[in-house]
Amino acid sequence: MALRNKEKTECKKKNGKGTESEREIRNSTDKRRHIRTDRDSRHRPEQRNTENRYPEKNKKQEGQRAEKKFDCSRCGYYHSERRCPAYGKKCKKCEKMNHFARKCRARDAIKAVQESDSSGNESCDMYLINISNINVERNWYEYVYFTELNRNLKFKLDTGAQCNVISANDCYRFGISKFDKTNCKLTSYSNEKIETLGKIKLSVKINEQIQKIEFQVCKGNYIPILGLPTLIKFKLIQRTNNEKIDSVQTKNLELLEKYKDVFKGIGEIKNYEYDIQLKEGWQRKIERNRHIPFKLKDKLKEELSKLEKIGIISKTEGPTDFVSSLVMTTKPGGAMRICLDPQYLNTQIKREQMMIPNIDEIIAKLKGSNYFSTLDANKGFWMIKLTNNSKNLTTFNTPFGRYYFNRLPFGLASSPEVFHRVFSEIFKDIDGVELYIDDILIHTKTEEEHDRILEQVLKKAQEYNIKFNRKKCNFKKKEVKYLGHVLTTEGIKVDQNRIKAIVEMKEPKTQKELLRFLGMINYVARFIPNVSEVTASLRQLIKKDVPFLWSKEQDKAYKTLKKLLIEPPVLSYFDMNKQIVLSVDASKAGLGKELVVADHLSRSHLLETEENSDLKVETHVAMIMESYRISDEKLEELVLETAKDEELMADTKDKHRQELLNKQEIQKKYYNRGCRNLPELREGEIVKIQDENCKKPHESGIVIGKGSGPRSYQVRNESGNILTRNRKMLIKGGRYYDRSKEEDQGNSEDSERHMIQERDIQTNVIPRENYNGSSGQVISNNDASGSRASRSGRLIKRPSYLKDFV
Structure with missing residues (x-):
């Protein structure tokens, strides 16, 4: 048997072939080896060269494989093993090696399907995990700053995605491990499920805007993605309608071309000069010279030459009654502005006291407006000429000589009032125009009306030689910035630049820094609900003789204010036809009030009280009356209503139950157990009138009727006077003696003594x-x-x- 097996083995070696079953096993083994080699080669671009290690074995396998061809997963063609044309080539899609783009495994996107119980399911598209393999321009990425985490993260901008994606690894890196539940499931185009761990809301800052947005947290190392809704929300992209924009732009361009001279140079209002009038008894004043920093001297000299050339200032050499100092300010664009600092001169000027409207008065007129335009006067004050007598009063000193203004200077106390009066006279006949010194606002309901009013304003400006700054003007917008507020068709929004400045402020270390922070908060206070209560602990540190100790309470209020500004509300415009609610509340921190119009917060105010003071009902009434006085331009009729809250009442009883019990114990201590209900007195009944302080003897009297109160009576005493006394001061019994009917006035004292003795004998009472x-x-x-x-x-x-x- 052993010899037979040996012969078979030798025969196999000679022929190089085995039996039929052995050949099948060999073929299946080669096929499995080929599949394994192909799978491994996908992850290893550079394959090992094993020909030198096993030359004889490789020659045998090469002869067997040369006959076998297969569909290659790297190039897409049929060829034998190790003959792939894609080897060493770069993919044009993902730029990786050893495969063609037609067989690239990097997908463009995955899609997320929102599952819910309702039939109307929504879907959203996002990029796949291996998005980094795709060659995308750098401008389609955006660094996002997380305000709460103080971290930056690079996001891919995807207009085809309907939701935002962040990987779990990034969340863990930021210290976030807990996520909210989500019904959103992510699947690829090849129907491969992408596991989601939940969702999370984070505060981000993009394009100087700070808002909270939602992210789907995916398990694994995904490229973070910003979807289409977020891109539109932060104005990273904008959908355009060419026909509509072209028509609007064409109208604006035609109008601006017609009045193009209104936007060139510095104007000079025709037929008007301002004469500075001084108070009686004024004295000449020469201010001390101020030294200019070396760095600013060249800029100052250049600016003085420029202003002298265009006629704004002129050089003087003779003596003058007033010489003021100069102040240089830098504008946001980097340009320099020269302002007068006439501290003494301002105290001697007769001001016109022109009433300038505030922002609330202007906003109250914007109800129902859909189109807005803003116009800013170019160097507004300099458009008004000064009389010859007034020019010398504006003389100022510089290192390059003395100058005076030919036009109305910035810094003069009467400049805003004079300019506002002149502008009001020019544009007073045009409806839909609001003025605040040199800022003009045009608001209308329809586009046609807006075009008509805008043309009227430009025509007036051209007539009076008024010039506007084209860079600061906005025409026919749905949303414009005006006086630090954002005006929209829906209402008032807070300026994101102000929110950015507040959020980026560092924690106050001194009282001065805290005052600066509270000042910035006060400007946007109308957008913060219950701002008075939130800032109560911070305002304690700005009081006199209070040490600056920053505790957890102040830190909590400081962070709460910043969080409330991340998503500020949109305040509606004032509507006189809607009910106005004035909410007043009193606490140990003070008296708070809010003026609410149509469920939108409009104003909040706090009247501080002494610390640990006992606030009573009178404090609420006082606050209401103060609010009525402050808001008299809005409130016509005051209707008092008490807000009833069962939870609040229950909480009050539980909180002060022990205090009430203590008061009851004091009442029991002085409770008179011998008291009884006194019977009512009839008309004509004789009583003794008891003195309130028990210092005078009882006086007799007779009841003549009921008083105004339920327990009061009118009594005529012995002298004939009618008195009103409470029932407890009247004692039944006694003898009434009408002293007014006594004939002998000389014997009044004897008669009185005789009456008292006679009364005491009958009643058996000691005198x-x-x-x-x-x-x-x-x-x-x-x-x-x-x-x-x-x-x-x-x-x-x-x-x-x-x-x-x-």
Whole structure:
């Protein structure tokens, strides 16, 4: 048997072939080896060269494989092994080696399907995990700053995605491990499921805007993606309608071309000059010279030459009554502005006291407006000429000589009032135009009306030689910035630049820094609900003689204010036809109020009170009356209503239950167990009138009727006077003697003594002097203690009810 097996083995070696079953096994083994080699080669671009290690074995396998061809997963053609044309070539799609683009495994996107119980499911498209393999321009990436985490992360901008994606690895790196539940499931175009761990909301800052957006958290190392809704929200992309924009732009361009001279140079208002008038008894004043930094001297000299050339200032050499200092300010664009600093001159000028409207008065007129335009006067004050007598009053000193202004200078106390008055006279006949010094706002409901009013304003400007700054003007917008507020068709929004400045502020270290922070908060206070209560702990540190100690309470209020500004509300415009609610509340921090119009917060205010003061109902009424006085331009009728909150009332009882019990114990201490209900008195009944302080003797009287109160009576005393007394001050019994009917006025004292003696005999009562039974002496009853003697001579002290009750 062993010899036979040996012969078979030798035969196999000679022929190089085995039996049929052995050949099948060999073929299947080669096929599995080929599949394994192909799978491994996908992950290893550079394959090993094993020909030198096993030359004989490789020659045999090469002869067998040369006959076998297969569909290659790298190039897409049929060829034998190790003959792939894609080897060493770069993919044009993902730029990786050893495969063609037609067989590239990097997908463009995956899609997320929102599953819910309703039939209307929504889908959203996003990029796949291996998005980094695709060659994309750099401008389609954006660095996103997470304000709460103080971290930056690079995101891919995907207009085809309907939601935002962030990987779990990035969240773990930021210290976030807990996520909210989500119904969103992500699947690729090849129906491969992408596992999601949940969703999370984070505050981000993009394009100077800070808002909270939602991210789907995917398991693995995904490229972060910003979807289409977020891109539109932060204005990273904008959908355009060519026909509509072209028509609007064409109208604006035609109008601007027609009045192009209005946007060139510095104007000079025709037929008007301003004469500076001084108060009586003024004295000449020469201000001290101010040294200019070396770095600014060249810029100052250049600016002075420029202004002298265009006629804004002129050089002077003669003596003048006033010489003021100069102030240089840098504008946002980097240009320099020269302003006058006439500190003494401002105190001697007769001002016109022109009433300039505030932002609330302007906003109250914008209800229903859909189109806005803003115009900014170019060097507004310099458009008004000064009289010859007024020019010398504006003389100022510089290192290059003395100059005076030919036009109305910046810094003069009366400049804003004068300019506002002149502008109001020019544009007063045009409806839909609001003025605030040199800022003009045009607001209308329809586009046609807006074009008509805009042309009227430009025509007036051309007529009076008024010039506007084209770079600062906005025409026919749905949203414009005006006086630090963003005006839209829906309402008022807060300026994102102001929010950015507040959010990026560092924690205050001194009282001065805290005042600066509270000042910035006060400007946007209308957008923060309950701002007075939130800032109560911070305002404690700005009081006098209070040390600056930053505790957890102040830190919490500081962070709360920043969070509330991340998503500020949109405030509606004031509507006189809607109900206005004035909400007033009192607490230990002070008296707070809010003026609410149509469920939108409009104004919040806090009136501070003394610390740990007991606030009563009167404080609420006082706050209401103060609000009525402050908001008299809005409130016509005051209707008092009490807000009833069962939860609030229950909480109040539980919180102060022990305090109420203590008050009741004090009441029980002074409770008079011998008191009884006094019967009512009839008309004509004789009574004794008790003195309120028990210092005077009882006086007799007769009841003549009921008083105004439920327990009061009108009584005529012995002198004939009609008195109103409470029932507890009237004692039944006694003898009434009408002293007014006495004929002999000279014997009035004897008659009175006779009446009292006769009354005491009948009632068996000791006279109004207290009788001491032990000594038999008469004691006066006019002592300050209010005590009186009984028949037996015992002193009776009147109880003082609730004297300790507060």
